[in-house]
Amino acid sequence: MEPKIIPAGLAARLEALFPGAVITEVVPLKADSGTGEAQKGLGYGRPLRVRLRLADGTARALVFHLEGADDHGHDRRADRAGNVLLAWDSFPTLPHHARALDVGGITASGALLPLREVGELYLLTEWAEGQVYADDLRRIGATGVLEPLDLARLDALVDVMQELHAAPGTHPAAYVRAWRDLVGSGEGIAGIVDSSGEATRERLGAIEQQCLTWRQRLKHGTARLRRIHGDFHPFNLVFAEGEANPTLLDTSRGSQGDPADDVTCLAINFLFFGLEHREQWKPGLGRLWSRFWERSLAGGDGVLDVAAPFLAWRVLVLCNPTWYPHLKEVDRDRLLRLAERALAAPRFDPAWGAQVMS
Secondary structure (H helix, E strand, C coil): CCHHCCCCHHHHHHHHCCCCEEEEEEEEEECCCCCCCCCCCCCCCCCCEEECCCCCCCCCEEEEECCCCCCCCCHHHHHHHHHHHHHHHHHHHCCCCCCCCCCCCCCCCEEEEECCCCCCCCCCCCCCCCCEHHHHHHHHHCCCCCHHHHHHHHHHHHHHHHHCCCCECCHHHHHHHHHHHHCCCCCCCCHHCCCCCCHHHHHHHHHHHHHHHHHHCCCHCCCCCCCCCCCCHHEEEECCCCCCCEEEECHHHHHHHHHHHHHHHHHHHHCCCHHHHHCCCCHHHHHHHHHHHHHCCCCCCCHHHHHHHHHHHHHHHHHHCCCCCCCHHHHHHHHHHHHHHHHHCCCCCCCCCHHHHH
């Protein structure tokens, strides 16, 4: 037995599972014990083989699996937790597969916390008093009237974004992953295209292909990696009555990526909420659109050079009947044409927004 490599809490958990058992050996398992060109160099995890002598004298061998962090989609703790739970759910479904005996987490004290009886996981958060920013945009879109508080809130949102984006990301591969998630994940472009139905499949497929081309060109620009919100849209921004400072809800995508993600996520809504009352757009949401871009680009950080695929993603969400079933076909076409125009150009031009609303 090699007690120095036994994780704290493992012995206690094994005693609970196998009362009276004695640990006789613990051995770290390598990705591949062979040699030569076919030798495997990487394995997803850090497993230990544990041999036991049970209370009745029989021998039993187990494997204690720990997920390791890497840049292959396991850099977030949530990824690693998801893989562990997926293994627990999947192992019993395959014939001839090694059995999964237990699943859980490691507490701060080193104890093992079993999750065998757990179904879905949950998250408990505080409640943010106030109204979502979407209510402001809906009102302004219908009336075309801006109050001083509306301008103050717009400025505060830009200030919050710039505060977020002032912090660097953790490691360059997070930027590459952000682009991969943008194009290929279920919540990203591929997933939204797949759920959009037959009517626009060919058109949306062409947009998806263009976004892939943008990804290949830009994904290694890792110097742009910043802390971001990842879903900076009007339903995730809350203002208390009469106040200008927002509360943010539901950060996502690991909270790292390109600032253009947040910028385009909010910007497109100054168009979207104006489509139903286009005659009111110029004095209302049109002013916010212009002010937003003017303030967001004041630092000259190259957002317009990379904005197109992020804008296209948000357009695809807004045009998806599952998300917004009441959007008129003519307005869906207006938004899609903006995305197509942006993807076909080397640089996004905010002036195109006014043309969408003309």
